[in-house]
Amino acid sequence: MENKFAGYQQILEDLKEENRFRQIPHDRTSGNRIDLSGNDYLGLNSHASELHEEFLAHSDSTLSSSASRILASKQRHHKELENLLEELYGRPALLFNSGFHANTGVISALNIPGTVFLCDKLIHASVIDGLAMGKAEFARWKHNDAEHLHRLLQKYEARSRRMIVVAESIYSMDGDLAPLEKLVELKREFPTMILYLDEAHAFGVRGQHGLGLAEELGYMDEADILIGTFGKACYSSGAFAITSPLLHSFLVNTARSLIFSTALPPLNVSWTKEMIVRISKMNGEREKLKEISKDFRNFISEITGTENPSQSQIVPLMIGDAEKALKIASALNREGIDALAIRRPTVPPGGERIRFSLNASLSPDDLIKVKKAIRKVLLENENQFS
Template structure:
């Protein structure tokens, strides 16, 4: 069978993915950046009180659902936080696939950073408009594309992440906003999956930290990472919210999130908004750790966030490094093609405020050993 051949060649290239056994070492894999998922027992009482008599299934798509109370309440809460109109989506994957495919109609150009997440790539691929890509964070290249092409389209969607999921570096949001002023048909689309909960005074993301929320047309935030829940939302204008309700197929043709989960999501987001001290603590920890990793590897680290890559250079080496860390009680995932480009295979270390410096000193020792 052709699929057996594909699996065999993946195996021979050290690229065969397997669902890992459960892990219980120092966790550098999960995206529980604010440590909220680990503290779930603390919130049990509050959650139960909120969830009394709340259904565990929406039983229909949002457009057909009878009970919209929990969804409406959370959207109203998020609208007030962002000063925008928000729309809950079933996951970050649903949000990007639904929103980008809906935006990319004939007469539009979608210009995206080369390192955007697979869910954004899939959304763009499903669209019918024209597409172009610029090298990662290369604003000169983006400008050249815009100068050449923007005036031929009704709308140009510029799609980026604020904190990149594999390198932990950040998009130049100020420059993007400046370009938007120069090219008025730009719709700026920013996926804050790894920044929501982690950046900004109330944890609303890098856009909040830089005071750019109102300048960005579409913000995507996911709830399965720092928010310790599941789902996502789009924060945008009233017009685009209405447009997504009418054309984002992942919104229209999928059962809505369960009301009980919505209640949990809201509880976690409320906690997140007041975790300003923890956010500062996480950023300090990450900065110290990045400096230590740079000293060990002798190579500069682009990361400006809690996501810190340690480059291995090949899939085989990345796997060996992860195995070596595991022997020392540390769980870290090797990242290979197609998630990252060949030659840039790495360990992706994801820090959480729940980790202590002592934990991370052990991690640094283990990294040193794995590089020998």
């Protein structure tokens, strides 16, 4: 009789064969390493112990919500955080347990009859899963190609009642920006278009108060649904959706990831609130991050001899092959630099790369060390990038 687990074993063997096998990495927090793998873009981790000490000295919140937002008796901290976000964005905010919960919950809920989703080709996996959960009709536009989107809007306008256009303000793997101005123009041209903007990698990083790219470009009211996450620049975890009062109420009634999952712990929520107050004032760090990102992008362009797609703190080094990407990441690791090899399915075949994720706590010496290590490793692995 066939082993009932043999099918799973075979899939793991195939992943190994294709250099796509994943493992949870070891803890790498000890030693004098430079971490370019996480999303702590403002570098708050470098002040972690003072921040924690200060917070825990006055915190009165507890460690569990004990129920979902729909049922929990403990709502004070959640409401305070939502009120703060509403004050900042000028529209109601709804908390979710993570960006993954937010995208899967909101996208699947928005799929009522007559809806079509038009998504950028590089949209995050959580949006794709939300579409699958909601059994939604969708089409994808070529990455950042507003003309292609325009053609799709023309195609679907007559046969749908609403067209939800989904984009990320900073793309998580290429580090480039959504063509927000063009998306806003398209919204004016197509009255049934709804704009859904995931600001996961821009929240804390862009805009006068760190509210995201829409704030920076003056389009905050144009994103009908704006998603932000706390697990990246905000140095916490969880997420939020900014919407109209109508959609807020609709999501409270329909978003399954909100209704059927225990709410974030009050302690976490009150920490997030303090972090938001702090990051809203971190313009110095935002400026510094912009400068070092520009310099680093120029460096990567120079050593590869190709233009880099990035316009942000996420800078890819394109390799184009999973095995080579793994080799380069391990070699960097031996030099004390942590940066991840990104492979399928996170990026399409041929898009394998090293993803460098910069943060505002990097010193000039750190950056010199990183550049030196990259030059050395690439020289040793000559012709390993495309």
